[in-house]
Amino acid sequence: VYFAGYAVAALLGYYFTGQVLARIKSKDARYDSSGLKGAGKIIGVFERIWVVTFIYINIPTAIAIIFAAKSIVRFESSKDRDFAEYFLVGTMASITFAVIVGLVFSYIAGLFFHSS
Numbered sequence: 001v002y003f004a005g006y007a008v009a010a011l012l013g014y015y016f017t018g019q020v021l022a023r024i025k026s027k028d029a030r031y032d033s034s035g036l037k038g039a040g041k042i043i044g045v046f047e048r049i050w051v052v053t054f055i056y057i058n059i060p061t062a063i064a065i066i067f068a069a070k071s072i073v074r075f076e077s078s079k080d081r082d083f084a085e086y087f088l089v090g091t092m093a094s095i096t097f098a099v100i101v102g103l104v105f106s107y108i109a110g111l112f113f114h115s116s
Contacts, residue, residue, distance in 0.1 A: 001112060002056060005105030009048040013097045017044055020093040021086065043070075044090070048098035055102025063095060 018041075047066055054062040070091060071078070078084040 001105055001109040005052055005056070005101055005109075006049055008105070009052045009098045009101040010045045013048045013094060013101065014041065014045060016097050017090055017094045021090050024086065024089055040090075044094050047091075047094055048101075051095055051098035052102040052105070055099060056106055060099070063099070066095065067091070 047070075050066060051063055054060055070087075074087060078087070
């Protein structure tokens, strides 16, 4: 059950976050395109895996570490409003999706492991 939660968070979360970002992306907006190609998508997968892990082990406050780390790394880029909003929407969509998946799969696992 737990591994299924990881798979859903990583794979469907990738699709979900991409769909959310596609809805807000405009031709006129400026997005930071420097950096390694595809790195943001890989970071998102790991981000969701960590969020689900934090939910599974019942320390959801640790999710703040992800926000802090991403904010530190992207501090200079955040001065560009278009990029900052794009970055925040992507992060919020990814983390929200992962939290929901973590909670749902924790509940499902609880049904199996706590039924007597």
